């Protein structure tokens with residue numbers, strides 16, 4: 430398969446790109462951080478890298494064209510690019526609100542549109558996987574109201590896309606990670622400790638205590654589910670938003 434992953438320089442996106450490559454697929458590693466994307470692509474066989482900003486339609490469209498030219502027709506698109514910040518709801522700034530909605534929601538929507546147009550033009554179906562979040566299903570998350578809004582939107586968007594794209598044999602699903610050890614989580618632990626006036630160790634202890642399986646998730650936990658959703662084993666699954674959260678939130 431040929432797979433394009435956004436936000437793939439680090440964290441969950443990097444684990445997804447690596448997992449697909451290890452399974453023998455050709456991967457387009459894309460990220461706002463073009464150098465980071467290139468570093469990862471050099472470490473995995475059969476990969477090409479592209480600098481791409483999911484806030485820009487023209488950047489997404491030109492990257493899609495370049496990836497197809499380099500690797501051949503696309504079969505899977507994974508939208509993992511995301512941002513977060515933390516603040517009390519009453520203190521959120523326009524800048525924070527706009528960035529979270531632009532990258533996490535609008536970026537995922539435009540990426541899905543570009544991917545769907547490419548798949549329809551190719552005429553062979555396709556698979557889109559959106560990286561949403563536990564915060565896309567559970568609003569009771571402190572200090573992340575704008576992020577929660579941006580991720581609930583992705584869960585709804587996934588259902589709407591799945592419905593409209595099914596006639597083209599395009600499946601659309603989301604993954605909803607819980608507390609995953611990445612750079613994003615490292616930043617959130619520091620912000621949360623500062624905002625709550627507790628230690629970073631206390632924040633991590635809370636995350637673990639909030640998880641019935643009693644451990645933080647790894648990027649590889651999420652990558653396994655992305656691989657499954659893209660496989661023939663998931664041929665009848667579309668419109669789902671699958672939790673990978675150790676039981677932190679069950680619905």
Ligand SMILES: NC(=O)c1ccc[n+]([C@@H]2O[C@H](COP(=O)([O-])OP(=O)(O)OC[C@H]3O[C@@H](n4cnc5c(N)ncnc54)[C@H](O)[C@@H]3O)[C@@H](O)[C@H]2O)c1
Pocket residue numbers: 435436437438439440441442459460461462465481482483484509510511512513532560561562563564605606607608609610611612613614
């Ligand atoms: N870490 C967690 O606990 C967790 C939990 C649930 C969901 N998620 C989601 O998983 C996804 C990946 O997060 P992560 O934890 O790996 O974070 P991360 O910060 O490690 O990686 C995010 C990547 O997205 C890229 N990016 C940011 N803005 C971009 C833009 N405008 N265009 C293209 N790329 C951009 C960054 O450069 C970075 O490489 C995000 O959508 C995030 O919301 C993370």
